[in-house]
Amino acid sequence: MGDKNINITLPDGSVRSYEAGVTGLEVADSIAKSLxxxxxxxxxxxxxxxxxxxxxxxxxxxxVRRQDDAALExxxxxxxxxxxxxxxxxxxxxQVTIGPSIExxxxxxxxxxxxFSTEDFPAIEKEMRKIIERGAPFTREVWDRDEAIKYFKNxxxxxxxxxxxxxxxxxxxxxxxxxxxxxxxxxxxxPTTKHVGNAFKLLKVAGAYWRGDxxxxxxxxxxxxxxxxxxxxNDYLHMLEEAEKRDHRKLGKExxxxxxxxxxxxxxxWHPKGYVxxxxxxxxxxxxxxxSGYQEVKTPQLIDNKLWIASGxxxxxxxxxxVVPDEIPSTDDEKNIFGGKFEKLMALKPMNCPAHVQIFxxxxxxxxxxxxxxAEFGCCHRNEAHGALHGLMRVRQMTQDDAHIxxxxxxxxxxxxxxxxxxxxxxxxxxxxxxxxxxxxxxxxKAGDDATWDRAEAGLEDALKAQGLAxxxxxxxxxxxxxxxxxxxxxxxxxxxxxxxxxxxxVLPERLDATYIGEDGGRHRPVMLHRAILxxxxxxxxxxxxxxxxxxxxxxxxxxCVVATITSEADGYAxxxxxxxxxxxxxVETDKRNEKINYKxxxxxxxxxxxxFVVGAREAAEQTVAIRRLGSQDQSVQPLPSAAESxxxxxxxxx
Numbered sequence: 066m067g068d069k070n071i072n073i074t075l076p077d078g079s080v081r082s083y084e085a086g087v088t089g090l091e092v093a094d095s096i097a098k099s100l101x102x103x104x105x106x107x108x109x110x111x112x113x114x115x116x117x118x119x120x121x122x123x124x125x126x127x128x129v130r131r132q133d134d135a136a137l138e139x140x141x142x143x144x145x146x147x148x149x150x151x152x153x154x155x156x157x158x159x160q161v162t163i164g165p166s167i168e169x170x171x172x173x174x175x176x177x178x179x180x181f182s183t184e185d186f187p188a189i190e191k192e193m194r195k196i197i198e199r200g201a202p203f204t205r206e207v208w209d210r211d212e213a214i215k216y217f218k219n220x221x222x223x224x225x226x227x228x229x230x231x232x233x234x235x236x237x238x239x240x241x242x243x244x245x246x247x248x249x250x251x252x253x254x255x256p257t258t259k260h261v262g263n264a265f266k267l268l269k270v271a272g273a274y275w276r277g278d279x280x281x282x283x284x285x286x287x288x289x290x291x292x293x294x295x296x297x298x299n300d301y302l303h304m305l306e307e308a309e310k311r312d313h314r315k316l317g318k319e320x321x322x323x324x325x326x327x328x329x330x331x332x333x334x335w336h337p338k339g340y341v342x343x344x345x346x347x348x349x350x351x352x353x354x355x356x357s358g359y360q361e362v363k364t365p366q367l368i369d370n371k372l373w374i375a376s377g378x379x380x381x382x383x384x385x386x387x388v389v390p391d392e393i394p395s396t397d398d399e400k401n402i403f404g405g406k407f408e409k410l411m412a413l414k415p416m417n418c419p420a421h422v423q424i425f426x427x428x429x430x431x432x433x434x435x436x437x438x439x440a441e442f443g444c445c446h447r448n449e450a451h452g453a454l455h456g457l458m459r460v461r462q463m464t465q466d467d468a469h470i471x472x473x474x475x476x477x478x479x480x481x482x483x484x485x486x487x488x489x490x491x492x493x494x495x496x497x498x499x500x501x502x503x504x505x506x507x508x509x510x511k512a513g514d515d516a517t518w519d520r521a522e523a524g525l526e527d528a529l530k531a532q533g534l535a536x537x538x539x540x541x542x543x544x545x546x547x548x549x550x551x552x553x554x555x556x557x558x559x560x561x562x563x564x565x566x567x568x569x570x571x572v573l574p575e576r577l578d579a580t581y582i583g584e585d586g587g588r589h590r591p592v593m594l595h596r597a598i599l600x601x602x603x604x605x606x607x608x609x610x611x612x613x614x615x616x617x618x619x620x621x622x623x624x625x626c627v628v629a630t631i632t633s634e635a636d637g638y639a640x641x642x643x644x645x646x647x648x649x650x651x652x653v654e655t656d657k658r659n660e661k662i663n664y665k666x667x668x669x670x671x672x673x674x675x676x677x678f679v680v681g682a683r684e685a686a687e688q689t690v691a692i693r694r695l696g697s698q699d700q701s702v703q704p705l706p707s708a709a710e711s712x713x714x715x716x717x718x719x720x
Contacts, residue, residue: 141166151192170290200259201244265291331461338623359440364420417443430581440468457607470594481528494719499555505542568595631681638685649713
């Protein structure tokens, strides 16, 4: 303890005085013995810390119990250390490298001559349980840099020694021990290994380059999950099972929607049925935008790099852009386009915003012309790493439901409110009702001054408050040109997806010299709102496929109805039924193959066809159809006219 007193502010707002150097555990004990017993960590001014860390100055303090959400990060971090100890106990000579907690779990990268496999998991998990049961305390020490490097080198832990060597000279070298086992770590940790509990499971192995560098050693990464209790873990594992069943890549193949191949990494080959979904989604959003006062535009794919330099994207986003010369190289010396041989370079656009500013700048704009809402289903290209590509979810060629609103500063709140209303209406139509909002604030590499950012952040926050929308702050996560609202929707199995965005930008109109004539006759800068609802059509279609497990709403289904025959005697009637449905605007196929009806039903169920009209000689004679719905064993017989009209009404898009 120190000689001076400090003030500790607790979550309920009460303030208590303690001697400087008091620990989180001592604060908890002074509040209640039961709290001290339940405590696993402490937040000091919002930063998660060890319970044993001395508090030397006035601070806001929150005791973290194992049942609190904040404890999950500690449980997973500690579990990573336990796994590393278990691995080294079972497989001597294995080097541990880096093992962080991640969303829903943790991983650790190991250097070993023979890579691990899932067959090793039972033995590792068994050893982990022994370590947890032993309940060794986590103790924190600060070591001399040179002594730490020497210690790990002597143990044969060259990767750890390298990490220490590369740490800034000003950074403390923190070492954590759990019994006899020692690791380099920033912390924090819970009091003992026993606090990890047994709600953990090793999931998979993968290769990972040391420090993400393909020129360095390949390590084995073991991924795992850890939770506060068995129920949480089982719920998560069930979600993983569901996610695997719903994988859009698997369903896309079964439903014959799209494919990807090496010759076009990250670009989608849409098959006829998949492109029906694509067009239905685009047309739905287009109708929504038209009725909300947007004007659709189309801008070039290939643009001179001088525009990207002026906009600031060349400096911030250059490594993610596909760059080409404006002429074909004529000699070997000219073929290295990145060596300065070409004075003029072009780039495939990674976003649409600078091009939309060019449209805004054509002709004088008055304050009466604002807001001007320009929308584009803009095809963009981004040079994503091959390893990051993932089906429709992460692509290199994408189409954004992009729009930019040019408005006066006094119109920000009303435009942001109108956008939020539109976004929520679209999500409801598409089957998503659980939406969370994050307000991402200025990053370190921001463009523009703090006063501009103050106005931009306040503008978005005022719009949220005006609508009574709940949100959380995300400091440092805004775009370089302005703050943004991120809209995270939750799907049918509880996963979150960040899709919609609204970004407020004072910077780009300044950089690209966009102006309008104000009421005072002078030139003024418009405010630019960058916004998207789906984000990209490709990714959102992938989300829709997984959310509905392929059983898309009737209006969106590629084939809305299959007319299947029981006998060849009904072939002519099947064509008549299909013709009636097509005349009503439905997407219909016939199945007149010489196969049993149960076989046809199974096949079309796998293809996720929502409705089947089954017809035989009896239906043909009575002008009826037997209706079967996807996922149901029931069948109803209805007259053809009423069945067709009913299905056509049901298949209308939501807007």
